[in-house]
Amino acid sequence: MFDNLSDRLNKTFKAIRGQGRLTESNIKDALRDVRRALLEADVALPVVKSFITKVQERAVGQEVSSSLNPGQAFIKIVREQLAEVMGAEAEPLNFNVEPPAVVMVAGLQGAGKTTSIGKLAKWLKEREKKKVMVVSADVYRPAAIKQLETLAEQVDVLFYPSTAEQDPVDIARNAHAEAKKQFVDVLLLDTAGRLHIDNEMMQEVQRLHSSINPCETLFVVDSMTGQDAANTAKAFNDALPLTGVILTKTDGDARGGAALSIREITGKPIKFIGAGEKTDALEPFHPDRMAGRILGMGDVLSLIEEAEAKIDQKKAQKFAQKVQKSGQFDLEDFLEQLQQINNMGGVGGLMGKLPGMDQLKGQVDGDKAEKEFKRLEAIIYSMTKQERRFPAVIKGSRKRRIAAGSGTSVPDVNRLLKQFTQMQKMMKKMKGGGMKNLMRGLAGKLPPGMGGMGGLPPGMR
Template sequence: MFDNLSDRLAKTFKAMKGQGRLTESNIKDALRDVRRALLEADVALPVIKSFITRVQDRALGQEVSMALNPGQAFIKIVREQLTETMGQQVEPLSFKVEPPAVIMMAGLQGAGKTTTAAKLAKWLTEREKKKVMLVSADIYRPAAIKQLETLANQINVKFSPSNANEDPVAIVERARMEARKQFADVLIVDTAGRMHVDDAMMAEIKALHQAVKPIETLFVVDAMTGQDAANTAKAFHDALPLTGVVLTKADGDARGGAALSIREITGKPIKFIGMGEKVDGLEPFHPDRMAGRILGMGDVLSLIEEAESKIDQKQAQAFASKLQKTGQFDLEDFRQQLQQIQNMGGIGGLMGKLPGMGQVKNQLQDGVAEKEFKRLEAIINSMTPQERAHPALLKGSRKKRIAAGSGMQVQDVNKLLKQFEQMQKMMKKMSKGGMKNMMRGMAGKLPPGLGKGLGGMPKL
């Protein structure tokens, strides 16, 4: 999400470099480009107009610091206004109610409510240490009930059973009683998808909301619908007192219009942003961090939080200790590092959150790096523990066996060993305190599709 917008804004800011000062003329030219970029990102027109006006008023009245060039001053103003448009601060969920706190998920069909309910349950369990129960009140799609039950088992949270012959209010009331008996902190209610123009369906969810009185009512909407997401959210809010929005499928071909339009049009905050189908693909929406991503400044704080939650800390500490003491790096270590990168969202996910790496991310062919990582992992998985610990054992007959076992060619095994040797050299440098030299030497030493991008890595 935001890739095209980020590229357009980067070109605009680059054009401002070298200007002696901010003038009405160069600000007007820059704002014309910003306006065009926002239109292409499918941001709602009223939001664009308000945003441009605020930036222009601040830029023309700005006393530029002697330490800043005009481009930096302008970027600072744009970042602050982007943050303001998206809501200033992260809006946490409220639990100020006698347990269980009920969270109701609402939205259109196909927006990803059921998956998002499970993602939220996992996030609350792991990050907030809450005891969560899930229940489905979608009586129109029996498969949704089974899907939610399957996901609940997958993430190891309680599930209250229901069936298509029951009344939604009765389902949720029973689930709330069960949650109370089992001392659950949170009850997440998945509801049926509905259109805001469907009076009967809207009347049903209004009755459900009135009976259950959830502490949070989250509108789940597909980010790829652009500014239509904001308009639909407003229509739902007019009928139902929403407390926040969850943007789903943000890793798809989303232009960013939804994220930039929702807060201003609905007055309701984006509380979470979802990516992918995996149950761990949910993160709180931080307007200030998202503004940084849009402007190519990265989001290191989110990257750190993600690392803390998704990386096996014991394994990472053991690896760091081993590397520091012995400087040894074997194929099992290599395999674990590949898995850690994939757990963090792959190379694309990492690059999107590193400052100055937006262009690098775009240079990577879609999915090429991730596919290559899986190929490498398959080859290593075909080796014995002894072969992983002692790569020097890998000669002709062993290579043939490994290639056959992984469905690859001997050339692929040779290629992996060459890449491993290069990584091994870099790890030895790192163990001797040569982190800067290691990072500068990474270009061309990782799987295909990464070398070209990392060649542009900023010097440390």
Template sequence: MFENLQDRLNGALRAISGKSKITEDNIKGTLREVRMALLEADVALPVVKAFTNQVKERAVGSEVLKSLSPGQAFLKIVQEELQSVMGEANESLDLAAKPPAVILMAGLQGAGKTTTVGKLARYLKEREKKKVMVVSADVYRPAAIKQLETLASEVGAQFFPSDEKQKPVDIANNAIKEAKTQFADVLIVDTAGRLAVDEDMMAEIQSLHKAIDPVETLFVVDAMTGQDAANTAKAFSEALPLTGVVLTKADGDARGGAALSVRHVTGKPIKFMGMGEKTDALEPFHPDRVASRILDMGDVMSLIEEAERKIDKSKADKLAKKLQKGKGFDLEDFRDQLLQMKNMGGLMGMMDKLPGMGNMGAAADQMGAAEKQMGQTEAIINSMTPMERAFPDKINGSRKKRIASGSGTDIQAINRVLKQHKQMQKMMKKMKGKGGMKKMLGAMKGMGGQGGPGGGMPPGMGGPGGGFPFK
């Protein structure tokens, strides 16, 4: 996410961050580089001008000149101004209305609107503990209605049926009546998209908005369209009283132009960003955290929140108790740890949120290879019988051949997994008794290669973290 912008900005700021003195002259060159980095990232020109002017005004003022560490003070200003451009803080949905609180979704065709409805329904159900109903008022694309029905079933939301013969206003009003009958807290209304902004489309959604008077009107836009995202968002904000924006496909947005432009151009906050195809891949948009990621300072808070949400605490507690009782760490436990890592977005997903990882190309390649190997390890363990997982020592030559055949690997790969497991087992034994964690961390120092990003990992996993069940 934002890799191109991250690389360019870091290059520009590295030259000045170590300066013992900052003058208008040496800031000029850095600001020129920053301006070029933002323009290449497809950030809207008015945003680039406003941003660089504000940074310059603050940088040549007393807050940098009188600082003991001017370079660091300048970096702090850039971070704060990036945050300011995107909005000071996360703005959550305003659902304090008489149920059902109606959310209207607007946007162009192909932006991921229907998928976002499903993601938002899951988010509200799981994190806000709301009873959610969804309805499609897209009468032009019958597949959209079926798609939303499938998504509703997947995320556990109620689905109100509709068909292409009905009028969008009638569909929405009937859905509101049903939501009241079913005591739904929230009703999300999906609307028709078009390939471009046109008068008919705007007139239709305006009349729909007027008829149902939603508490939230969210504009869904593809982050990968860059400056075009800001322009279409502006067109929609002029036609509708938008309350916020959802950036989709932000995980594939290497430039960052949309994230940095939309708030400034529309005056509306970015409330969420889609970070993948799965229905749980929707994150609240925190400008401070995104600014930190752009400047390669990491996003540890999001990583912690993700761990809290996605790590299976019951399994973690069960394994911790098992280890305390002196029972072995078997291959079933090993597989559980791999699955916990997978739920966290894998090594690459975690790496994206760690400070200082933006310019580690070789480490990223290493992580990619390690992640592939983790997938292979999972396939190997899945090909074993429950007895083999519980008693790995009983896996002889003929069993190895069968497991290799079942997992599409070879004997060498089976031996690697068994060796990894033995080393993990030794580490887990160090968890038992007083000072267990300290002993285990000491043992980990020599594993997986000294000094590199894989230094604290079990062999073959080559990256920070490790997916262990400890907190």
């Protein structure tokens, strides 16, 4: 998300950083470029006008002229204003009610509503340590009920069964009663979607809302619809008291107009963003951190939180101690490290959160890297335990067997063994704490799908 906007803004800022001092004239030129970039990102016109006016007021005042570095001061103002447009601060879910806290989820058909409930259930269970139950009141699409049941099994939360013959209000009330009996912390209620907002849909969700009085009413909206997403959320909010928005399909949205328009148009915060089909592809929305991502400054805090939640700390510690002590590193360790990277969203998932990496986006093919990871994984899984622990024994006939078993070729197996040997040499340099030697060895040897970049970027040195 925001790739196009980030590129445009960074070109503008590069020009303004080169100015000895900022004047009304060059600020005006920079703001013209910023305005054009926002409009191309499909940000709603009223939001763009308000944003430009506020930045201009601050930029031509004392705030920039008295700064030792006017270019940096201007960028700081733009960052702060971007964060303000998106809501300034993150707004967590409100569970300050007697359990079970009911979270009602609504949205148009195809926005990713049911999938988002599965993701949210997993997030609540793993991050917030909540006991979660899910229920579907979408009686118009029996497939939606089955889909939610499947998701509940995948993420290991309680599922309350319902059928197309039941009344949605009865489903909600019965599920609420059952959640109380089972001492559930959070009940997630899926509602019916339509292809467009109509009176019938609104009357039904209003009936549901008044019957169970949810503590959170979240509207799921497709970010790829741009500023239309904000207008749809506003129309829904006019009929029902929304408490927040879940923005989906952000991985397919290079513009980001929805994220920059929703708060200003609806007055409601974006609480979560979804990127991808995986059940863990959901993260809380932090306006200040997102502003940093837009401007290529990364989002290290989110990266740390993700690492803490998704990386097996015991395994990581055990691996670090093993390498520090002996410098030993086998193919099972190699596989484990690949899986840890994948758990963090793969190479593509890490890119937007690392400072200084925006300049390399065009040279990194996230999909290609993910396919390469899967190929390497398949090759290692086709090896015996002995071969993983002692890769030196893998010769001609073994290579042919491994290639056949993994659906790859002998050159693929050779490539993996070569990459492993390079990694093994680096790990030996870590013995006794030689991190500086390791970093020197890593320069220019980035993971598959990231080749030909010649050294680490400035933000990672």
